[in-house]
Amino acid sequence: MPRGPHWFHRRIRGYGCRLTLPRQRILEVLSRSSKHLSAEEIYHRVHQVYPAIGLTTVYRTLEMLVSGAMVMRFDFGDGRTRYELIKDQGALTSHHHLICRVCLKIIDCEEFTGDERDYLKSIEKKLSKKYKFEIREHQTRFYGVCDKCKKEVTDYAKR
Amino acid sequence: MPRGPHWFHRRIRGYGCRLTLPRQRILEVLSRSSKHLSAEEIYHRVHQVYPAIGLTTVYRTLEMLVSGAMVMRFDFGDGRTRYELIKDQGALTSHHHLICRVCLKIIDCEEFTGDERDYLKSIEKKLSKKYKFEIREHQTRFYGVCDKCKKEVTDYAKR
DNA sequence: TTGGTAATGAAAACCATTTTCAATAAGGAG
DNA sequence: CTCCTTATTGAAAATGGTTTTCATTACCAA
Structure with a gap:
């Protein structure tokens, strides 16, 4: 059960991926919000602190986090997928x-x-x-x- | 708890809608399959027996049936919505x-x-x-x- | 520091679903 | 039964979330 503010950095590296700035920003947004956010909501929030971010990168990062079991994906049927950081790694x-x-x-x-x-x-x-x-x-x-x-x-x- | 093969006809008329041929065909396909089908799967099945059917009509009929509580909608996250006739009206x-x-x-x-x-x-x-x-x-x-x-x-x- | 390569962002492509619009047909009135 | 109103239909175009493409950038192992 990893602890500390940056446990997910270790997870990403351990998953064989590079720890880039966009990914850090996205993870910060995810870890700050307890609600399930859509890709566009995440994009907007990241954009405030990192304007160079692209929506494409948000999607790609989310896909990686989902397949690495760091993020959970939800489809409630309103046309957009929601994402939520898995806090309890137990x-x-x-x-x-x-x-x-x-x-x-x-x-x-x-x-x-x-x-x-x-x-x-x-x-x-x-x-x-x-x-x-x-x-x-x-x-x-x-x-x-x-x-x-x-x-x-x-x-x-x-x- | 309506019974008989055509209880849904009554339901549609009672819902203030016309009972058209395309709608009947769609309902027949739905009632014959117990699995949740995608709009396209329904379209293909109806097409076999009613080639004039349009995909648009399938979508519109499904929307009507969902809002009339005759059909249940599912989103499993694979990019397409599934539909299933509600058999147990209880x-x-x-x-x-x-x-x-x-x-x-x-x-x-x-x-x-x-x-x-x-x-x-x-x-x-x-x-x-x-x-x-x-x-x-x-x-x-x-x-x-x-x-x-x-x-x-x-x-x-x-x- | 450097080189190989994964990651990035803009733009284009994708694809399920929705909208538009002229033609058609359900079904109540007469 | 026939007529007439209007809901319904189907083709094509539009929509909008997500993915792919591709040239550029920047991690990070050596």
Whole structure:
């Protein structure tokens, strides 16, 4: 379980990649934000402190970080991929979200208690065995209507 | 809980839309396949029996069916959206998948037993209350490496 | 310090999905 | 049943997020 502000530098070098300035800036932005950001959001944030950055580099760096298991990728169906730094480099990671069908807002929820986690872990074990599938992590998504939209939209079905 | 081969016809008309030939063909393809299909896969299947079909119509029909809660949309992150007819028009639907990070294969799993369902239902209740969020359905995704890829790919990290 | 090569950024390409628009057809009114 | 309104359709063009191309730059091992 790596610690310190620059553990990811070691990870990148250990992954056989060069530690460049653009990559450092991107990692700083990712580590500063706990939310899942889109490539363009990351690009804009990096651009403030490193204007030479190119959107292409953001995409390429993210792809490297994902395949190096340093960043997690999410697709919520709003047309853009989101990315989030994996902070806990320990056991299986899990991410849970409430997604509003109306405004597409995404709410993170971390309310899974200890035995909720144990519970999902036991399901994972069962599925792993049955399908001979090695599970690395899981996500649960709860789709519905958020508080704000419930008030604003009376007739949900009509969109 | 509507029954019979053409319950969706009633649903569409009740939704204020016309029941056209292309829509019927699309619904037939959807109801015949239990897997989640991409728009293009649906297009090809409809094309076999109704060559005049346009891809645009497939997309538009799917959008209508999704907003009318007749079809469920999935984004697994491989660049194309998948669609699946909602067969059980009753209680909260749930869908669970194993997704291989290597070959992107998607395995449906229906092994959630009764009390597993109850368990997730209790989490839903908790979350609903805390976030004032009306939950309609949920999905759980387990990411990892499938049996086949485990054998083929020794060094997963290197991709 | 230097050389080989990975990484970069701008522009072009890609590709799933959406929009435009003129032609067509569903289905209620008469 | 026929007519008429208007939703629906399909082809082509547009859109927009992401990827590829390619010449230039800059890591970092020796």
